[in-house]
Amino acid sequence: MWxxxxxxxxxxxxxxxxxxxxxxxxxxxxxxxxxSCDAVHFPSRRVCPSCRSRDLAEKALSRTGKVVCAxxxxxxxxxxxxxxxxxxxxxxxxxxxxxLAELVEVEAVTPxxxxxxxxxxxxxxxNGLYQYGYKFREAR
Amino acid sequence: xxxxxxxxxxxxxxxxxxxxxxxxxxxDTTTTADSMLSYVDADFEAPAGFDFVDTMALMHARxxxxxxxxxxxxxxxxxxDRWYARRNPVAVDAGRPELTTADVLxxxxxxxxxxxxxxxxxxxxxxxxxxxxxEDAPGAPVIAGIAQATGPNGLAAKFGFPxxxxxxxxxxxxxxxxxxxYRQAGIDAQDIDVAQVHDCFxxxxxxxxxxxxxxxxxxxxxxxxxxxxxxxxxxxxxxDGGRIGLGHPTGTTGINVVVESVRQLRREAGERQVRDPxxxxxxxxxxxxATSAVAVLRRxxxxx
Numbered sequence: 001m002w003x004x005x006x007x008x009x010x011x012x013x014x015x016x017x018x019x020x021x022x023x024x025x026x027x028x029x030x031x032x033x034x035x036s037c038d039a040v041h042f043p044s045r046r047v048c049p050s051c052r053s054r055d056l057a058e059k060a061l062s063r064t065g066k067v068v069c070a071x072x073x074x075x076x077x078x079x080x081x082x083x084x085x086x087x088x089x090x091x092x093x094x095x096x097x098x099x100l101a102e103l104v105e106v107e108a109v110t111p112x113x114x115x116x117x118x119x120x121x122x123x124x125x126x127n128g129l130y131q132y133g134y135k136f137r138e139a140r
Numbered sequence: 141x142x143x144x145x146x147x148x149x150x151x152x153x154x155x156x157x158x159x160x161x162x163x164x165x166x167x168d169t170t171t172t173a174d175s176m177l178s179y180v181d182a183d184f185e186a187p188a189g190f191d192f193v194d195t196m197a198l199m200h201a202r203x204x205x206x207x208x209x210x211x212x213x214x215x216x217x218x219x220x221d222r223w224y225a226r227r228n229p230v231a232v233d234a235g236r237p238e239l240t241t242a243d244v245l246x247x248x249x250x251x252x253x254x255x256x257x258x259x260x261x262x263x264x265x266x267x268x269x270x271x272x273x274x275e276d277a278p279g280a281p282v283i284a285g286i287a288q289a290t291g292p293n294g295l296a297a298k299f300g301f302p303x304x305x306x307x308x309x310x311x312x313x314x315x316x317x318x319x320x321x322y323r324q325a326g327i328d329a330q331d332i333d334v335a336q337v338h339d340c341f342x343x344x345x346x347x348x349x350x351x352x353x354x355x356x357x358x359x360x361x362x363x364x365x366x367x368x369x370x371x372x373x374x375x376x377x378x379x380d381g382g383r384i385g386l387g388h389p390t391g392t393t394g395i396n397v398v399v400e401s402v403r404q405l406r407r408e409a410g411e412r413q414v415r416d417p418x419x420x421x422x423x424x425x426x427x428x429x430a431t432s433a434v435a436v437l438r439r440x441x442x443x444x
Binding site for chain 1: 181182183184185187188189190191193194195197198200201202205248249250251252253254292294295296297299300301302308
């Protein structure tokens with residue numbers, strides 16, 4: 001399905017540097033934890049939205065969680081051509097924050113389904129680079 | 141928000157008369173993909189393949205799940221919009237036949253549970269309003285209150301954000317902006333005679349109506365299906381056809397809702413005219429339900 005000869009979609013994507021800066025979040029679900037009020041955030045924040053503290057530390061979040069609600073994408077965007085019809089969901093991770101992610105290797109998606117993180121291809125950026133990131137599959 | 145900036149210019153005393161214009165020319169400035177991707181989170185949502193139809197499909201799914209509302213109730217918003225739009229000569233759906241909820245539900249999935257006919261209609265367009273201080277235009281409709289509020293744009297991030305009570309079924313920025321605008325105007329939700337809400341998808345119309353307090357949480361979609369937002373209903377909504385029927389030229393939608401409110405208050409809406417409206421409320425949203433502006437307009441006694 002994916003090959004270097006794939007057409008490069010004409011998309012207004014962020015620069016390669018922007019993608020590089022988001023890599024910890026995309027590959028390892030690194031968010032932040034507030035050292036004053038213990039709130040956990042994803043994506044990372046510089047200021048805690050709960051208590052306004054700037055005293056935050058990075059934290060690699062749990063790679064497992066459960067589905068809160070799901071929908072199904074029938075019209076993949078440019079850059080995702082050829083992608084099969086796929087469900088996607090809000091997933092609440094075991095240590096609190098929620099993420100929006102595509103689901104792979106699942107049969108039926110129901111709220112409460114246990115899922116685990118995997119790394120999959122996201123899309124080819126307009127600079128030609130492939131961006132990878134988290135997706136979730138049924139927990140094994 | 142542009143209207144709010146215009147009001148502040150007059151209030152500050154720097155200007156006496158301000159023209160606020162919005163323009164959208166989606167057809168030649170961006171690809172559809174670009175415009176669809178520019179609303180969602182640029183680091184973790186857009187590159188992962190999510191556009192705003194997808195994020196709003198999740199709000200739709202969550203609404204059905206939390207409130208146990210049938211799908212045809214949510215679809216009824218598009219039906220109501222079409223009723224008004226076919227009577228509005230400048231709407232993209234002007235003169236088109238009536239829709240039924242079955243038509244909406246059978247129009248094909250975009251992002252399940254959102255169907256094609258439940259989507260706002262991307263188009264070009266423009267609209268403008270002229271603002272002056274109330275004493276300079278006696279009798280003209282007045283903007284009695286206006287406010288704007290912002291929350292996180294990332295859809296999943298709303299779950300842990302203070303004020304959201306861990307969910308996405310509430311349009312929190314709209315609720316906060318409405319509270320402030322109503323306070324400035326000295327009204328509450330029961331006083332609204334006609335409302336314009338940001339129904340970029342059928343579900344969003346219901347979410348905003350609930351946030352405006354027109355209907356209680358979980359009841360807006362059912363109320364729309366029951367005809368409470370129709371011209372003879374309790375609170376007519378989106379009397380120009382809304383984003384689904386009139387069209388959604390995004391760059392000017394926020395001004396267009398003000399234009400329609402004024403038209404209603406001046407009683408110039410023709411076939412779509414609500415009976416004797418005194419208070420009109422309009423609302424506009426940006427991003428993933430991330431920012432929202434609410435304005436309260438009032439007809440001056442004896443005004444035109």
